[in-house]
Amino acid sequence: MMTEDKILLTARYVEGDMDEAENADFEMRMQSDTELQEHLKDYKHVHQRLKIQLAPDQQDIAFKETLKHTGAQYFAAPKVVSFKTNLKWLSGVAAVLIIGLLVWAPWRSNLYQTYHIDAQMLVTERGAEKITDLDKAAVLFNDQKYVEAQNLLAKLVQQQPENAMIHYYYGLSLIEINKLVEARSILTPxxxxxxxxxYDAAYAIAxxxxxxxxxxxxxxxLQKIPEGTTHYQKAIELLGKLK
Structure with missing residues (x-):
C-alpha cells in the first residue's frame, strides 16, 4: 500500500468516516504496521494543533454572544450559524491540511538536509600544470552541478575501477540527483x-x-559507523531521532 493511501486511511479513521468493519480492519492492520502507527500519531498531533489554531476559544464565543444579545436590542436579529456546523467545517479543513502536510512531509526532507553529507571534493595538487577530468569533476561537484559531475565521474570510474575516492564522489553525485539504487551499487563495494x-560510504548509503x-x-x-570516525556523532544523533 502506498504511503498516500495509508495517510488517507488514517484520516478516515480519525474523522470517523469508516464503518465498523473498516474500523476493525484498520486497527488490526495497525498492530503490525509501524508506518501506519506513525501516520496516526502525526495526524492526531497536527489535527490537535490545527483545532487550537482554527477553533475559537470560549472567551471568543462568550464575547460574540454578548454582542449578539446587545445588538438585538437595537438591530434586526442577525443570522446565526450553528457553532457545531462551524466546527465540523473546521474539522474538514483540518483534515485536508493534515493530509497535505503528511503527504508532503517537510520534516523528512529537513531531516535529510540536516544530516546529508556536505562534502567538498579536493583533488588538485599544488603546482599541477594540467587540469584533468578529475579536477573538472571536482569543480562541478563543489558547485553542486551534480548531473554534470556524475557524467564525468562515471567515465573516471571506468578508467580507474580501483580508485575509492572517485567511486565515493560518484555515489554522492548519484544520491543528489535521486539515482539512489545506482548510488548504493557504487558505494557498497x-x-x-x-x-x-x-565509513564515509556507509554513511552515504544511510x-x-x-x-x-x-x-x-x-x-x-548508521549502526555500521564506528566511534572515532568522521560521521559517528551525526550517525548517533540521527539514530536517536529515528527511534
Missing amino acids: VYGNESVFK MSYLKEDQKSDCKIW
Whole structure:
C-alpha cells in the first residue's frame, strides 16, 4: 500500500468516516504496521494543533454572544450559524491540511538536509600544470552541478575501477540527483573494501535510505559507523531521532 493511501486511511479513521468493519480492519492492520502507527500519531498531533489554531476559544464565543444579545436590542436579529456546523467545517479543513502536510512531509526532507553529507571534493595538487577530468569533476561537484559531475565521474570510474575516492564522489553525485539504487551499487563495494572512504560510504548509503524515508535500512547502515570516525556523532544523533 502506498504511503498516500495509508495517510488517507488514517484520516478516515480519525474523522470517523469508516464503518465498523473498516474500523476493525484498520486497527488490526495497525498492530503490525509501524508506518501506519506513525501516520496516526502525526495526524492526531497536527489535527490537535490545527483545532487550537482554527477553533475559537470560549472567551471568543462568550464575547460574540454578548454582542449578539446587545445588538438585538437595537438591530434586526442577525443570522446565526450553528457553532457545531462551524466546527465540523473546521474539522474538514483540518483534515485536508493534515493530509497535505503528511503527504508532503517537510520534516523528512529537513531531516535529510540536516544530516546529508556536505562534502567538498579536493583533488588538485599544488603546482599541477594540467587540469584533468578529475579536477573538472571536482569543480562541478563543489558547485553542486551534480548531473554534470556524475557524467564525468562515471567515465573516471571506468578508467580507474580501483580508485575509492572517485567511486565515493560518484555515489554522492548519484544520491543528489535521486539515482539512489545506482548510488548504493557504487558505494557498497567502497564500504566492502578497506580504504579511507569505507565509513564515509556507509554513511552515504544511510543517507540514500533516509532520502527514501526507509528508516529501518537507514538505521542498519548508521549502526555500521564506528566511534572515532568522521560521521559517528551525526550517525548517533540521527539514530536517536529515528527511534
